[in-house]
Amino acid sequence: METFLDIFRTPLFAIVLTVGTYVLGGWVRKKTRLVVLMPVIFSAVTIGLIIAMTDYSYEDYRSGGDVISMFLGPVTVLLAVPIYREFSRLKENLLSILISIGVGILTAFISVWSLCGLFNFGEDFFLSMVPKSVTAPIGIEIALIIEGVVPITVLAIIGAGVSGAIIAPILCKIACIHHPIARGLAIGTSSHAVGTSRAFEMGEIEGAFSSLATGLCGVLTVLAVPLLLRIVSFISQ
Amino acid sequence: MKLLQQLLIVLVIFFIGQALQFFTKLPIPGSVIGMMLLLVLLCSNIISIESLRELADFCLGNLAFFFVPVILGVITSKDKIMHVAPQFIFIVVVSTCLVMAATGVTAQYLLRRKERRSNGNLS
Numbered sequence: 001m002e003t004f005l006d007i008f009r010t011p012l013f014a015i016v017l018t019v020g021t022y023v024l025g026g027w028v029r030k031k032t033r034l035v036v037l038m039p040v041i042f043s044a045v046t047i048g049l050i051i052a053m054t055d056y057s058y059e060d061y062r063s064g065g066d067v068i069s070m071f072l073g074p075v076t077v078l079l080a081v082p083i084y085r086e087f088s089r090l091k092e093n094l095l096s097i098l099i100s101i102g103v104g105i106l107t108a109f110i111s112v113w114s115l116c117g118l119f120n121f122g123e124d125f126f127l128s129m130v131p132k133s134v135t136a137p138i139g140i141e142i143a144l145i146i147e148g149v150v151p152i153t154v155l156a157i158i159g160a161g162v163s164g165a166i167i168a169p170i171l172c173k174i175a176c177i178h179h180p181i182a183r184g185l186a187i188g189t190s191s192h193a194v195g196t197s198r199a200f201e202m203g204e205i206e207g208a209f210s211s212l213a214t215g216l217c218g219v220l221t222v223l224a225v226p227l228l229l230r231i232v233s234f235i236s237q
Numbered sequence: 238m239k240l241l242q243q244l245l246i247v248l249v250i251f252f253i254g255q256a257l258q259f260f261t262k263l264p265i266p267g268s269v270i271g272m273m274l275l276l277v278l279l280c281s282n283i284i285s286i287e288s289l290r291e292l293a294d295f296c297l298g299n300l301a302f303f304f305v306p307v308i309l310g311v312i313t314s315k316d317k318i319m320h321v322a323p324q325f326i327f328i329v330v331v332s333t334c335l336v337m338a339a340t341g342v343t344a345q346y347l348l349r350r351k352e353r354r355s356n357g358n359l360s
Binding site: 018019021022038039040043044047048051058061062064065066068069071072073074075076077078079080081082083084085087093095096097099100101103104107108111112115116119121125129132133135136137138140141142144145149150151152154155156158159160163164167168171172175176177178179181182183185186187189190191193194213215218219222223226 | 244247248250251254255264265266267268269271272273274275276279280286289292293296297300301302303304305306307308309310311312313314317318321324325326327328329330331332333334335336337338339340341342343344345347348349351
């Protein structure tokens with residue numbers, strides 16, 4: 001039976017809800033000046049609470065949510081733009097940049113592998129967490145290819161972004177990373193676009209190289225992960 | 238019209254990327270193939286950065302917005318994640334710190350070595 005409430009079960013309402021809570025989240029962050037309170041977290045938590053506390057179900061939301069997710073592909077294609085913008089700077093230090101990002105990708109893989117082993121996490125968790133330092137649209141694609149659990153991947157990616165953005169200035173001091181290019185590369189490789197916004201607050205060079213590293217780390221991880229997984233399965237046999 | 242033209246460029250490149258992935262069965266997502274394709278097109282001046290500016294600024298500036306629905310997918314596996322939440326957070330934070338330190342230290346070492354060398358050549 002059709003009721004008045006069915007209007008809330010349409011894809012349109014899910015989209016209104018997503019855009020609305022996101023914009024509200026931006027406003028709340030501006031008012032409270034809490035850098036950590038990102039609109040994306042505000043939006044997801046608010047919608048999550050609505051789903052938990054009302055008759056509105058996840059399936060209702062998904063009808064419209066899928067429409068938004070569809071744009072992740074085109075957004076990934078556009079990640080070529082920041083790489084292109086910093087292309088001249090990339091060429092100057094090509095080898096140093098590629099090696100450093102490679103070391104970062106290797107560190108990410110080995111640390112996730114060994115820590116998952118330490119806590120007896122299953123294969124599914126390990127595979128879901130492998131793409132955690134990659135920007136989300138690419139990380140999601142990697143998770144799909146290696147058959148991880150996509151929502152867990154997204155949580156790990158957001159965790160890496162937020163923690164990296166908070167820790168970056170302190171960690172750079174402790175690890176004696178003073179070179180602005182090195183700082184940018186470190187932040188972009190470990191905590192993607194979320195870290196990059198923090199890197200821009202540290203300096204223009206830091207931000208530019210962080211955004212360059214974000215894109216490059218994504219592409220290189222896509223290429224490296226299948227190989228690394230093969231090595232792991234070879235070792236654990 | 239301008240934004241639609243920009244959207245068309247991106248959608249066509251994405252479509253070509255998906256098609257290439259479909260036919261070659263490469264373990265690389267179609268969107269990433271599209272991204273590499275766009276980079277090549279930009280570098281060879283076939284597409285100018287101006288012809289994508291507004292759309293790129295909008296999408297990249299609001300990147301996180303597009304993830305909201307995917308995050309909510311966690312609801313379907315919330316029992317799985319709830320009882321390991323502390324370990325999960327620990328792994329993510331520790332690994333992020335290690336990656337940042339390893340990348341930064343390596344980059345600083347390589348860059349300084351290169352700078353020292355080029356300074357040596359000058360003197």
